[in-house]
Every structure is written in structure tokens, then in C-alpha cells.
Amino acid sequence: MREGVVGASKVATRRVAALVGAAVVAVTGLTTVGVGGAQAIPEYSNPNFVTSLRCDSANPWPLGPLRIHVDVFNGIRFPSDGLPPPAIELIGTDRSKAGLVEYSMDVTVSWRNLATGRTGVVSAPSRARNISWQIDIHPGAGPVSFVIRQKIGAIAFLPMVNPQFSTCRGTATAF
Numbered sequence: 001m002r003e004g005v006v007g008a009s010k011v012a013t014r015r016v017a018a019l020v021g022a023a024v025v026a027v028t029g030l031t032t033v034g035v036g037g038a039q040a041i042p043e044y045s046n047p048n049f050v051t052s053l054r055c056d057s058a059n060p061w062p063l064g065p066l067r068i069h070v071d072v073f074n075g076i077r078f079p080s081d082g083l084p085p086p087a088i089e090l091i092g093t094d095r096s097k098a099g100l101v102e103y104s105m106d107v108t109v110s111w112r113n114l115a116t117g118r119t120g121v122v123s124a125p126s127r128a129r130n131i132s133w134q135i136d137i138h139p140g141a142g143p144v145s146f147v148i149r150q151k152i153g154a155i156a157f158l159p160m161v162n163p164q165f166s167t168c169r170g171t172a173t174a175f
Contacts, residue, residue, distance in 0.1 A: 098129035115142030
């Protein structure tokens with residue numbers, strides 16, 4: 001009879017071990033699914049690249065001119081400013097490595113929705129060792145024309161020394 005009890009306890013031990021193993025697998029699976037299922041930051045929304053504009057400017061430092069590219073994107077599901085779409089995103093950069101000198105930028109974009117007549121202005125100040133700025137405009141759906149006005153200055157004990165001004169234009173369709 002003791003043999004039967006010992007055999008029964010082996011079976012019970014195996015069952016308990018199997019249940020514990022299944023519980024560990026289930027908890028691990030739920031944890032993994034839970035981590036992947038809820039994200040605070042959405043996946044890359046893969047916006048549409050529309051065009052790249054040139055919006056060059058004189059350099060406030062005694063260096064060569066600033067060759068500024070403005071990349072235009074539309075179809076953005078999660079605009080960086082947190083407002084709902086439709087949006088057009090403008091990203092300006094001189095595509096160079098950060099240098100030793102600093103720049104102060106004040107960029108203003110005036111836009112007009114050609115379908116609805118709606119207008120607006122968005123401004124963004126920034127400061128960096130190379131030219132880099134980003135502006136999202138929310139004009140509603142339809143074709144949009146915009147004017148970019150850049151004010152770029154040197155940072156030398158004051159925030160905007162020898163400011164240089166440049167203007168460029170573009171169009172894109174917001175959706």
C-alpha cells in the first residue's frame with residue numbers, strides 16, 4: 001500500500017509541476033503580450049514625403065552661406081505637436097554636422113488652404129549648433145500653399161546677433 005501512495009504522490013507531484021509550469025508560461029505570455037499590446041508612443045506612422053525645398057540663407061557667422069533643405073511631409077497620423085490630423089510637417093535642416101558655433105532660429109510659416117480659404121500662422125523658435133527646426137501646420141484637408149520665413153542669428157553673448165532673413169514658398173495637399 002505504501003508503494004501505491006508513493007506512486008500516487010509522484011503523479012501528484014508531476015501534476016503540480018505541470019500546473020506551475022503552465023502558470024509560469026501563461027504569466028510570461030501575458031506579460032509579453034501586455035508589453036507589446038499597449039504602447040505610449042505610437043509606431044512610426046510612415047508619412048508621405050512630398051518634396052524637398054531649398055530655403056538658403058546668409059550665415060550670421062563669417063562663414064559660407066547656409067544651404068537649408070526643407071522636407072515636406074503629409075499623411076501624418078500622429079503629428080509631433082499632438083494635435084489631430086490632417087497635418088503637413090515641415091522639417092528644415094542644413095544637413096551638416098554640428099559645428100562649434102551656435103545658431104538661434106525663429107521660423108514662421110504662414111499657410112492658406114486653397115480649397116476652404118482657411119489661413120493660419122505657426123511660429124517656432126529654436127537654438128542649435130546646426131540649422132534644424134520642425135513645424136506642423138493643421139490646415140484641414142485640401143491643397144495648401146505656405147510661405148516660410150526664417151530669421152537666423154548667431155548666439156554670441158546675446159540670443160540673436162546679426163540676424164539674417166530668408167523666405168521660400170511651397171505647396172502640398174493635406175489629408
